[in-house]
Amino acid sequence: MAHEETVYDALDHAHGGEGQWAFGTGFDDPLAGVDTTIPDGVDAADLGAYCLMLGDDALVLCQRLTEWATRAPELEEEVAIANCGLDLLGQARLLLARAGTCCVLGRSREHATDSIPDEDALAYFRDVDEFANHHLAEADGGDFAQTMVRLLVASTHRLALVAKLRESRDPVVSAIAAKGVPELTYHRDHAARWVLRLGDGTPESHRRAQVAVDAVWPLTADLFTATDVELRLVAQGVAVDPADTRDEVRDVLTMVVERATLTVPAWPADRPSPGRAGEHTDELAPLLATLQGLAREHPAATW
Amino acid sequence: MSTLTDPRAVAETVTDPELPMLTLADLGVLRDVRTEDDGTVVVTITPTYSGCPAMGVMRADLVHALHRAGFADVDVRTVLSPPWSTDWISDEGRAKLAAGGIAPPGRATKHTGPIPLSLGRTMRTATCPVCGSADTEELSEFSGTACKALRRCRTCREPFEHVKEI
Ligand SMILES: [Zn+2]
Numbered sequence: 001m002a003h004e005e006t007v008y009d010a011l012d013h014a015h016g017g018e019g020q021w022a023f024g025t026g027f028d029d030p031l032a033g034v035d036t037t038i039p040d041g042v043d044a045a046d047l048g049a050y051c052l053m054l055g056d057d058a059l060v061l062c063q064r065l066t067e068w069a070t071r072a073p074e075l076e077e078e079v080a081i082a083n084c085g086l087d088l089l090g091q092a093r094l095l096l097a098r099a100g101t102c103c104v105l106g107r108s109r110e111h112a113t114d115s116i117p118d119e120d121a122l123a124y125f126r127d128v129d130e131f132a133n134h135h136l137a138e139a140d141g142g143d144f145a146q147t148m149v150r151l152l153v154a155s156t157h158r159l160a161l162v163a164k165l166r167e168s169r170d171p172v173v174s175a176i177a178a179k180g181v182p183e184l185t186y187h188r189d190h191a192a193r194w195v196l197r198l199g200d201g202t203p204e205s206h207r208r209a210q211v212a213v214d215a216v217w218p219l220t221a222d223l224f225t226a227t228d229v230e231l232r233l234v235a236q237g238v239a240v241d242p243a244d245t246r247d248e249v250r251d252v253l254t255m256v257v258e259r260a261t262l263t264v265p266a267w268p269a270d271r272p273s274p275g276r277a278g279e280h281t282d283e284l285a286p287l288l289a290t291l292q293g294l295a296r297e298h299p300a301a302t303w
Numbered sequence: 304m305s306t307l308t309d310p311r312a313v314a315e316t317v318t319d320p321e322l323p324m325l326t327l328a329d330l331g332v333l334r335d336v337r338t339e340d341d342g343t344v345v346v347t348i349t350p351t352y353s354g355c356p357a358m359g360v361m362r363a364d365l366v367h368a369l370h371r372a373g374f375a376d377v378d379v380r381t382v383l384s385p386p387w388s389t390d391w392i393s394d395e396g397r398a399k400l401a402a403g404g405i406a407p408p409g410r411a412t413k414h415t416g417p418i419p420l421s422l423g424r425t426m427r428t429a430t431c432p433v434c435g436s437a438d439t440e441e442l443s444e445f446s447g448t449a450c451k452a453l454r455r456c457r458t459c460r461e462p463f464e465h466v467k468e469i
Contacts, residue, residue, distance in 0.1 A: 034383060189421045
């Protein structure tokens with residue numbers, strides 16, 4: 001009779017002693033027991049590609065946020081940033097797992113061993129040009145002001161998107177979106193209050209906040225042009241056309257920046273997102289090297 | 304099988320790994336327990352937050368408890384919809400939280416359309432679980448776990464955690 005005294009023994013027991021949970025994810029399929037049937041008339045490859053877009057935005061921004069661990073200006077803020085990252089990681093896990101059920105695994109399976117779940121294969125074993133996140137997510141975090149301005153822009157955009165995605169015809173995407181709404185509401189409020197505090201603070205915090213706004217604004221050019229995949233899924237009632245979030249996103253951002261006594265820069269012209277097409281800045285590869293290094297070096301590691 | 308206890312009663316004894324004063328049933332995470340014709344116990348749970356890191360432990364604890372009670376075949380399934388809300392924490396759960404030094408949540412706000420921005424200080428209130436004072440302030444909307452905010456009592460000056468509304 002096995003001794004199952006600790007929670008870790010119980011975990012091992014529950015997973016047949018395989019212990020494939022080295023990266024904190026492999027031990028638990030986040031969609032276990034969820035009906036992942038693809039709805040009638042929906043193209044699985046398109047749905048999977050769409051889940052990767054939204055999942056990669058969350059995964060990559062989460063990794064950027066966690067760079068503040070041990071370095072945030074105050075303990076409460078470190079905990080807050082880590083919590084935002086954790087929410088995004090959870091959203092990413094669900095979306096990557098959904099992508100896995102649509103069999104869009106790209107080249108990840110060439111590297112990942114069979115025992116690695118699809119979700120982990122997608123996170124750890126895709127190469128840079130297979131990631132579909134917007135440049136907004138991968139841009140270097142800069143100083144604290146830039147981190148908060150980017151979090152404001154990213155959470156405003158994502159919240160506008162997932163609020164509408166609650167109506168998606170894919171029940172899995174709809175459920176993931178509905179869970180994300182209250183989480184992103186907290187992120188956006190938190191970032192907005194910081195932008196107010198910094199913009200309407202000391203001359204130095206005001207200066208830095210304006211530099212941050214000026215640096216992040218051009219990245220909004222990528223957020224509102226639908227890809228072909230999105231357009232097809234919009235027609236099927238599965239996706240939201242990102243153009244339909246433009247007014248809300250700009251209104252919210254303008255209100256916050258003006259209230260922060262900062263200058264709202266001119267909005268950049270919309271363009272198709274290079275990130276969605278796998279074209280990334282030089283900033284993504286080092287981020288992925290950190291994210292993926294351990295899993296690639298020790299693909300069957302357990303602890 | 305007739306000697307076994309009700310699997311629901313067993314599942315309802317399993318506690319939350321992060322809020323051990325609460326059972327998963329108190330927390331509203333345990334959604335359903337049923338027995339299929341072949342004797343398999345099917346337990347349905349829902350995550351609190353998307354990134355709740357305790358789901359694996361909850362799943363394992365449920366399987367473990369049911370195995371120990373004699374149920375050989377246990378299937379723990381996740382359900383994502385409708386999303387978990389703090390409104391699902393039972394009255395008994397709220398009392399246990401308060402007794403454990405954690406302020407229970409108020410009513411959650413639900414929006415169906417665009418979500419309004421909240422720029423001021425949060426209007427949430429929470430009663431100090433140490434001295435009972437209503438004069439408390441929020442220090443941070445984020446705390447040691449995803450589901451809690453950090454507050455401070457202006458009367459007794461003690462900091463405390465508050466399960467934030469979601
Ligand atoms: Zn007090």
